[in-house]
Amino acid sequence: MMPRGRLQQGLDRDIYQVVQKYLDSQKDPNPARAKPYAIYDWLRTSNSSLKRRPKKQLEDSIERVLAIIQEDDAESSGPAPIERNFEVEDESSAANTSMDIMNQSIVSSWAGTRSNAAFSLANGKKRDVSGGNVEGERKKRKRQEKPTINTAAPGQFSLKDMGGVGPVLKQLKEHLVLPLLQPEEYTKAKIPIPRGILLHGPPGCGKTSMCRAFASALGVPFIEILGPSVVSGISGESEKQIREHFEKAKEAAPCLIFIDEIDVIAPKRDTAQSQMDKRMVAQLLISMDGLAMEGNDGKPVIVLAATNRPDSLDPALRRGGRFDTEINMGVPNEANRQLILKALTREPVLAPDVNFSVLAKRTAGFVGADLRDLVSKAGTWSMDQYRQSLEDQAAQLEGDMDIDSESVTQEPTTDVDVQSVLRLIKRAKNTSLARPAGFEVVAINMAAFEAVLPTITPSSKREGFATVPDVTWSDIGALKAVRKQLQAAIVEPIQNPQRYRDFGITAPAGVLLWGPPGCGKTLLAKAAAAESKANFISVNGPELLNKYVGESERAVRQVFSRARSSIPCVIFFDEMDALAPHRSNEVSEATSRVVNTLLSELDGLNDRNGIYVIAATNFPDMIDSAMLRPGRLEIPLYVPLPSPEARVSILRTVLSKMPIDPNLASFARADKCKNFSGADLTRLVRNAAQQALDRRSAAVEEEDFVMAAKEIPPSVGDMTRYEKLRERYETRLRVMDD
Secondary structure, three states, X not given: OOOXXXXXXXXXXXXXXXXXXXXXXXXXXXXXXXXXXXXXXXXXXXXXXXXXXOHHHHHHHHHHHHHHHHHHHHHOOOOOOOOOOOOOOOOXXXXXXXXXXXXXXHHHHHHHHHOOOOOOOHHHOOXXXXXXXXXXXHHHHHHHOOOOOOOOOOOOOOHHHOXXXXXXXXXXXXXXXXXXXXXXXXXXHXXXXXXXXXXXXXXXXXXXXXXXXXXXXXXXXXXXXXXXXXXXXXXXXXXXXXXXXXXXXXXXXOEEEEEEOHHHOOEOXXXXXXXXXXXXXXXXXXXXXXXXXXXXXXXXXXXXXXXXXXXXXXXXXXXXXXXXXXXXXXXXXXXXXXHHHHHHOOOOOEOOOOOHHHHHHHOOOOOHHHHHHHHHHHHHHHHHHHHHHHHHHHHHHHHHOOOOHXXXXXXXXXXXXXXXHXXXXXXXXXXXXXXXXXXOXXXXXXXXXXXHHHHOOOHHHHOOOOEOOOOOHHHOOOOHHHXXXXXXXXXXXXXXXXXXXXXOOOOOOEEEEEOOOOOOHHHHHHHHHHHOOOEEEEEEHHHHOOOOOOHHHHHHHHHHHHHHOOOOEEEEEEOHHHHOEOOOOOOOHHHHHHHHXXXXXXXXXXXXXXXXXXXXXXXXXXXXXXXXXXXXXOEEEEOXXXXXXXXXXXXXXXXXOOOOOHHHHHHHHOHHHOXXXXXXXXXXXXXXXXXXXHOOOOOOOHHHHHHHHHOOOXXXXXXXXXXXXXXXXXXXXOOOOO
């Protein structure tokens, strides 16, 4: 029976011939661009004898032959004949030697135009002209070029640069300092150390910076795994890299491993799109289970991980013994933003007029990355002012100097922008001149922050997270009774939560604003959030609905997940009747699932810790009755059409923001404005201004309001239905209008 090596050699010779034919049939015969799977498909249609071989055996042989051909092409320098040395495995057989010589002749004829290739397939190995094992050398070089795993702690990060993260620092201190620096104390007391800590929260809140800064402060070996960097297209390579990083950590223990963007390498296995994802998750689970101190001579290894999407992680990772501690780094509140700004401006030179309290109030919704961007852009703006002052100084000095005839003739033909650049360069090089007045020291002042602040959109807002609205109670005319109820139900629990805890009660779970359209329900919700300085998420009911199964429910859960990352937070559901209609046989199953999901999330708000819900609708009787029971949207507040005096108050509020005489607000008492809502009054002002423009008048007068009122019918028709609904719901809670 022929040895296995001989069979391998014979197969490779046959495959070599097939590959040569395939390359000759292609427009581009470059073997580097040939794909093994394409050659395999071509082989199955052109060679009936080889296609019966196992697929794996054929693919391995194709890859081996392609690699040899590519290397031969790279090493060859000309068509000179190459001596071929074959290794004879069985020296006792002269026939084998003769066969190898014959094989050499056959291979030379196969090569054709590639006669410069040194191709030997004895025992399945390639030999170069000197008889060396090229394939072995290539593998050896690959092993030698294997990148080393860095264990040095990041020195460019410091805990002093981290502001407004007191609770996070406290938790990391409890779980990292003693377990890593004094592990023997845990060993003596037979207490297990934490295995893994997961930091999650919206982008830019400082998860990665916190992990690196804490590792720098600890000074222990630090191994960083960037999620996408270990994902490889070669089968088994991704798992190998994960395994090698954990083995290196165990060798360097006590050690800290940090996995950034862990959701990339550990997605849920039941929804994973490839087998590689499942293998990576399994390898990560096994590696974390192997970090026990008992199996590593009492040396601890703790894993830190960061992600923006904790719900996308495989649930097996989030159990005890793996990532048993989870820390939420949410959107910072006003007090924390002030601390972050102070930390970010420790080194830059600041002017005395910088007011961190005002900046913190005006940066609602900003995370740490946005505040860093704010400081950076403010510094750039200050340098731009200094550059402009240098240019102005140079222009003034140039104007005071005598200009020779040559410069006079050239100046009209010189581009103004070029002149400006040359003037600035000349002034910057002349360091002997005095600095411009007011720029003895380039410092960031309050004007710099105010100039760049409108140009920055907080990343949390771009990602769909919450921001504090800029509406206040002063922007709302009338509705004093409703405002009082909102103050008690929303604002007070947020501003003074301790008062409720002292009495052992919780704040109302939710408020339902209902009434005719255009009466200010949305403005009331925004003003309540702004007054309490809480973040605000506005959700239009229909926008959560999706035709794909499960997507609508996922969108509802995502809203509450965002709120939990932005506490204190007010969630405002507009057009609630579209999102939670009555569940009946006439309603689709998808709609019922959305209502059920919403009810489940509202029930979860019993332990909401800073999440408040306000909903708005025109018809509360169209909302599922389960939504309106106590513990959910338990306080219905009727927002009526404004009375004559309320219309005056609303119109005065609208006119105060415009260059129009506020005394004209008394026009709202007229019968022509009867049944006008707040939206109608806003339209009245706009049409009156248009009438003044048409008259070519310099100001809006009462006659413009008279003409505009004739063209505007009330947007709210019959009030009978609203009055009946009001009688029904005021039996539960009587709300008096103005």
